[in-house]
Amino acid sequence: MDFSQIPYQINIGLVIVDRDLKVIFWNNWMAMHSGIKDEEIIGHNLLEFYSNLDNVRFLKNFRSVISFGNLSFFSQKLHKYLFPFNTTTSFDTGFEYMQQNCTMGPMRDKDNGEINSVYLTVQDVTDLASYEKKLVEANMLDGLTGVFNRKYLNSVIEKEFERHVRYSRALCFLMLDIDFFKNINDNYGHQFGDFVLKELSARISSALRDVDSFGRYGGEEFCCVLPETDIKFAVAVAERLRQVVVDEKFINGSSSIDVTISIGVSASCDKVSTPEMLIRSADEALYKAKETGRNKVVMMDEE
Amino acid sequence: MDKTEKAIITEEEKEILLEIMNISFGKAAADLAEFIDIYIELSIPYIHVLEPRALSGYLKKEIKDNLDCSIVEQKYWGKFKGDALLVFSAISSRELLSLLDTEKDWGYCSDPIDVLEKESLMEVGNILIGACVGKIAEMLNDIVTYTPPKVIIETQPLDSFFNFQVEEDSSIILLRTAFKFKSTDISGFLFLITSNESVEWLKSALSEFMERS
Structure with missing residues (x-):
């Protein structure tokens, strides 16, 4: 079995950046929702394309993953989204941008175990957030x-x-x-x-x-x-x-x-x-x- | 019975583990300050070996003195595995928000402040637990991964929360340290409840550590 296609094809956003936030990998999901092809973004600093990530909170979490090898969770409740993508439906979800749960984690060098890059997964949770919003409103x-x-x-x-x-x-x-x-x-x-x-x-x-x-x-x-x-x-x-x-x-x-x-x-x-x-x-x-x-x-x- | 005897750590192992915790937490605090701009004091750690059935009672007693507390729970999973509980005593939400975010651009947000407070608590907790557990694992040559943090804010009865799945016939090694964020009133305790499964590994990792040093 050839599993190497999975990172490209999986129904979830997957990005890998190096220690300087330079993009190493950008899967099809990210390309589809961002409109940016992998060859356009690979080799560039992620913040050049997404200046909204150039904030203390995101960078502290990034440095934490680099320093401690922990995972960082960017919840929809707190962050709404990391990447301002359009929602995938033409129905009104009540949100301007796709709501996302994102996770960031370390990737280590095979030989010496040093953390040399960081992955970021992006999950579309607009539907869930929309239901929750409606429920909260109905309750109010x-x-x-x-x-x-x-x-x-x-x-x-x-x-x-x-x-x-x-x-x-x-x-x-x-x-x-x-x-x-x-x-x-x-x-x-x-x-x-x-x-x-x-x-x-x-x-x-x-x-x-x-x-x-x-x-x-x-x-x-x-x-x-x-x-x-x-x-x-x-x-x-x-x-x-x-x-x-x-x-x-x-x-x-x-x-x-x-x-x-x-x-x-x-x-x-x-x-x-x-x-x-x-x-x-x-x-x-x-x-x-x-x-x-x-x-x-x-x-x-x-x- | 045999298994239980083996699982309990010796005084010498306890000493080594304490030393490892001391060094790890020192490194964690230093790195938090250097890379994340989070300034924290971690007090001298403490190790407690107890039976599973005594755990809930022990934690409830420890936490009881801090009535207005909030607890962040996160499981860590490697060869070194267990449950991390970060207990914050009486929190000032504004101070908490300022720990991660100096920009304070919360104006656009329609969510009530307690949702943000809860989420910020998890984010700060995640980094703090990651730093402390990560440094211990590093010293023991292990790599751990983590579950997303969960948060409990005071009002819920603690009984329903402390519902650990533990084997009866075992012992728990509980690591504890007090923490305080410098120049704030935010303080509390970190408990690391080492899973019984990783006790055997821990013992051999400790002896390896001694051989190396």
Whole structure:
């Protein structure tokens, strides 16, 4: 059996470089995905062709393999890819470049055992990374509205609260609720109710900053985490959100209605010293907004 | 019974192994500084021979004092084979990221910092284990290869982690050293759990080493 063809034909990228990163071997897989033929790259420094590898992290790993003869693993999670190749499918994978798991290891001189070159394998893991990305997203988002779900929002609140405590940055929280949502469902049907939830989510999302996290807390209740925001500004944001909902009618098919929301605003302070208290204070303010007429913004008691 | 008796190393062999570890770790630290810009202090190593069933208890006791620890595990495989455990005590993620990457261009990345922290931990661990194990193997005229590192971050119960496949009727040679990255607060322990299979080889490699030196 002639095994010498395997390195060329194998469905995995295989590159061998010498101690100065000069390319000695470049298999068909690498040629196919890079568009660079082996005769074009062999004898040249790998960094001439891939300047993105000229970074501390890659070079430290390379020197480690040369010095200690260990293997270095360049995981997709950390590095995304070493070689910026196009993905192999025309379907949208959610990635600009092929996602890769790469391994680097030593090659030794047959006679004296000295490490004289280094191999690098490149494995295409775009599919796996794409599935993982979708799963992670599915776990973070509300199925109906596409905004964050309650579980993810809770983790955001925890994290932002930690940041607020550590760096003493301001943090505000909005709890909002659609007024008379039960009536909308009863009078126009649940499908129209779902439309209202989706449309409202879209309007509010587009009215917020990128750093704000907006999500569905349950039923017709939504909330919003506003990092590095003082309460005056948070009230202004809440007022803007109330406006984008009330300004235009919600129209779907032949149905057209006015929708209003009530909003409770809370801010972290000496009195509000845990994530739970932040949520509860906003909830209490929301209750007060409901009690005192709806379609309004109410700030938590500050004394 | 016969096998067990043979597998345990003598006091003299222990002394030689300690000396080899001392030299290896010294070389590893020197090369890490010279070639990789990683500055590390490795303390005087320690050898412990114990029964397999005592291993989990021993490690749990050692690690318990470091509640916020993260553990990188990697198997090494040559004539010298076994399990390397790198136990980092309370980690500052920013310091960790800076160990390998002075450029800090993490801005583009949408992944949460704990994913990067975990992956960086593995990358640093991989180099550190590779350096220490590689130098020991080199001194014993062996070449080893490695499995990809795995990482465990504190919150998981340690019991489920320490589930080593070991023969009952054997002994384990455990090598331990403490490490600290210079001018950081990152420190911890390195444990090398030598597989029972390689004990026989280790004994002959030690005597060869003595003849050579």
